[in-house]
Amino acid sequence: GQQVMQIPQYQHVQEGEDFTTYCNSSTTLSNIQWYKQRPGGHPVFLVQLVKSGEVKKQKRLTFQFGEAKKNSSLHITATQTTDVGTYFCAGFSSNTGKLIFGQGTTLQVKP
Amino acid sequence: DTGVSQDPRHKITKRGQNVTFRCDPISEHNRLYWYRQTLGQGPEFLTYFQNEAQLEKSRLLSDRFSAERPKGSFSTLEIQRTEQGDSAMYLCASSLTWADTQYFGPGTRLTVL
Numbered sequence: 001g002q003q004v005m006q007i008p009q010y011q012h013v014q015e016g017e018d019f020t021t022y023c024n025s026s027t028t029l030s031n032i033q034w035y036k037q038r039p040g041g042h043p044v045f046l047v048q049l050v051k052s053g054e055v056k057k058q059k060r061l062t063f064q065f066g067e068a069k070k071n072s073s074l075h076i077t078a079t080q081t082t083d084v085g086t087y088f089c090a091g092f093s094s095n096t097g098k099l100i101f102g103q104g105t106t107l108q109v110k111p
Numbered sequence: 112d113t114g115v116s117q118d119p120r121h122k123i124t125k126r127g128q129n130v131t132f133r134c135d136p137i138s139e140h141n142r143l144y145w146y147r148q149t150l151g152q153g154p155e156f157l158t159y160f161q162n163e164a165q166l167e168k169s170r171l172l173s174d175r176f177s178a179e180r181p182k183g184s185f186s187t188l189e190i191q192r193t194e195q196g197d198s199a200m201y202l203c204a205s206s207l208t209w210a211d212t213q214y215f216g217p218g219t220r221l222t223v224l
Contacts, residue, residue, distance in 0.1 A: 101153030
């Protein structure tokens with residue numbers, strides 16, 4: 001079945017350093033969605049990427065969708081303590097009609 | 112607040128008891144999803160509805176689990192004869208149509224003693 005893998009599982013950075021998490025799907029996706037979950041909270045939607053090679057920016061966050069629509073990345077420039085949390089990618093396949101989540105990358109930022 | 116709401120937020124029960132959770136999706140969202148999330152993992156798909164029709168159930172959903180969305184609005188998830196392995200966060204999400212963004216509710220944290 002469809003699988004979505006995300007690396008790394010954990011990342012500790014010093015405040016001000018950059019951070020990147022990578023997401024890979026076993027199948028071609030219709031779209032990919034990124035969510036952030038704070039400790040004790042629920043997944044909060046960040047962005048949806050639909051087109052091959054699409055890039056979206058939200059302030060210090062840059063999201064990319066691969067040309068083959070099987071991989072994606074989230075890059076945070078100059079991390080802040082407010083960036084702490086777990087970032088999930090979730091791939092949507094039109095074949096299954098379901099959103100499959102990666103395992104998430106937990107970001108810790110040391111002030 | 113026009114977001115997805117879930118009730119209760121926390122539920123502690125004894126093994127063998129039945130529990131029921133409720134989800135109210137964003138108004139006019141046709142699709143409603145249930146997920147289960149355990150510590151350190153991403154949400155795992157359980158089932159989803161298109162209006163009142165339940166379209167798919169994951170094999171994770173044993174016969175003890177049942178979900179309904181009788182009028183195509185709110186949904187309930189019932190777990191019968193709870194087991195300790197059922198302890199998890201149960202998340203509900205809704206989307207306008209099939210490929211649209213899914214918006215999550217705050218979840219119901221179930222603890223089975």
